[in-house]
Amino acid sequence: MKKMFGIALGVLGLGVIGFIALVAYENTIYGESDVANGKQKYVENCLVCHGERGHGDGLIAGTLPNKPVNLHKKFGRLNPVKFGIIGAVLEGRDGGMPAYEGVLTKNDVNDIMAYVLAQNDVTN
Numbered sequence: 001m002k003k004m005f006g007i008a009l010g011v012l013g014l015g016v017i018g019f020i021a022l023v024a025y026e027n028t029i030y031g032e033s034d035v036a037n038g039k040q041k042y043v044e045n046c047l048v049c050h051g052e053r054g055h056g057d058g059l060i061a062g063t064l065p066n067k068p069v070n071l072h073k074k075f076g077r078l079n080p081v082k083f084g085i086i087g088a089v090l091e092g093r094d095g096g097m098p099a100y101e102g103v104l105t106k107n108d109v110n111d112i113m114a115y116v117l118a119q120n121d122v123t124n
Contacts, residue, residue: 065095
């Protein structure tokens with residue numbers, strides 16, 4: 001029993017270390033966020049669906065078949081895995097999220113995340 005507990009604890013520890021390494025790696029890839037660029041790109045591409053503060057309550061949100069994601073909640077989690085969110089924005093998602101590849105870059109999406117967090121007084 002002690003051996004199994006030790007193994008489970010070791011696996012959990014490796015998972016935590018892996019997650020911390022992933023977050024550090026992502027921060028290295030995308031560098032410092034440019035909130036001004038994030039604001040510009042958000043207003044141009046996201047505002048109409050996701051609303052002023054990213055709560056999924058934009059002007060056309062009620063007319064869409066699926067309610068837009070609450071970006072404040074999605075981005076406001078403790079260190080969200082950026083590459084998953086960036087992939088969702090660039091590739092789009094079934095259910096209404098259009099693909100923005102060719103319109104936004106990975107760094108633009110990272111900047112948008114920083115802007116939404118800033119709008120909601122959240123820091124990561």
